[in-house]
Amino acid sequence: MPYNSVLSGMDFDLSEEHVAVQEASRDFAQNDLLPGVITRDNEQKFDPALIKKMGELGFLGMMVKPEYGGGGMDTLSYVIAMEEISKVDASASVIMSVNNSLVCWGLQIYGNEDQKQKYLVPLATGSVIGAFCLSEPEAGSDATSQHTTAIDAGDHYLLNGTKNWITNGNSSSICLVIAHTHPEKGHKGINAFIVEKGTEGFVVGKKEDKMGIRASDTHTLMFTDVKVSRENRIGDDGFGFKFAMSTLNGGRIGIAAQALGIASGAFELSLKYAQERKTFGKPISEHQAIQFKLSEMATRIEAARLLVYKAARLKDQGKDYIKAAAMAKLYASDVAMWVTTEAVQIHGGYGYVKEYHVERHMRDAKITQIYEGTSEIQKLVIARELLK
Ligand code: CAA
Secondary structure, eight states, X not given: OOTTGGGGGOOOSOOHHHHHHHHHHHHHIIIIIGGGHHHHHHHTOOOHHHHHHHHHTTOSSTTSOGGGTSOOOOHHHHXXXXXXXXXXXXXXXXXXXXXIIIIIHHHHHHSOHHHIIIIIHHHHHTSSOEEEEOOBTTBSSSTTOOOOEEEEOSSEEEEEEEEEEEETTTTOSEEEEEEESOGGGGGGGEEEEEEETTXXXXXXXXXXXXXXXXXXXXXXXXXXXXXXXXXXXXXXXXXHHHHHHHHHHHHXXXXXXXXXXXXXXXXXXXXXXXXXXXXXXXEGGGSHHHHHHHHHHXXXXXXXXXXXXXXXXXXHTTOOOHHHHHHHHXXXXXXXXXXXXXXXXXXXXXXXXXXXXXXHHHHHHHHHTTTTSOHHHHHHHHHHHHHO
């Protein structure tokens, strides 16, 4: 098969439905998210009323089937919405991304009917939000090294351990927790569980004081003899690592779209600023030094968008998308970091202060090279797919 054969099946024009999603998410971002974005970043707080509105507008369960309370949309719709929302507020988009890709998607694909009725429906409608708990103090990139244990105690499991850097750590009500049941079996002994907040022994720990995506809450979660009923295990015994990896494949498309949005947001601000700001008697957009920056920023963003759309399309077509998702995340996150740094440079001193937004985009961009698999892990995933 020719290396780029999948592109030939791509429809580059957005459908009416996709344009409608783009407009709705752009309106929400401009009207609801933009006004308080600097304050939320400063105060490290996300307004629960905004999460409620995101739920009402259908942004929290976009790919969930309507019978479970979701929007029944495709992955392309989701990435389009992620881009628009990330242009303005990457804290909002990570809350959205974790709920859509890492929590709802996994439950819809691998949960049983009872789990879907009980947990997926409230998550998809946004009446509650979820968290995905894989990372640990000693299990970040090396995700199989889980120290959290879930010991089989008959009709329930006993969960013990600590999870780190958990997005929606405090604001979530439902957590998907990855833990070892049979450490001697390596990754084949790992399980995934649905754990409700408020269960005895489940404590929300330290809130992280982060460089970027500051309005989204990131916490350590601790589990001490937490009883989790057998019905809350997802899939067969030992399916947990596959569950996590499979869920992350899709999650990486969401984060790639977030990176694309951060880059696009910073670019749009730079384009506007360059036409308004004058130096040496003319707008800086008329200086070749700035034109070259704008040209390269736009080109890299277009290339990132193609990779993100391609990964989304492959997923929607039921084709293998592991490599495409990793490539999209690897490339789009680098573009986000580079474009936002150039955006600050174009803005000069103004770019270094919060009022002009681009410094926030630059801080927010960095995490896209780290979470849901670092850039180094994406390269490893791509190489394994190329060499298999
Ligand atoms: N998709 C599906 N299955 C996969 C997979 C993938 N991408 N990667 C591995 N697997 C499967 C393998 O096929 C293998 O299964 P079999 O035994 O049946 O063959 C099994 O998983 C184990 O795979 P490996 O032997 O390759 O495992 P490894 O330990 O060598 O490496 C890894 C795996 C790819 C490095 C993996 O650990 C990884 O992806 N690490 C990064 C973890 C990560 O992304 N963390 C993000 C945290 S979540 C987060 O950030 C959320 C947030 O808050 C925003």
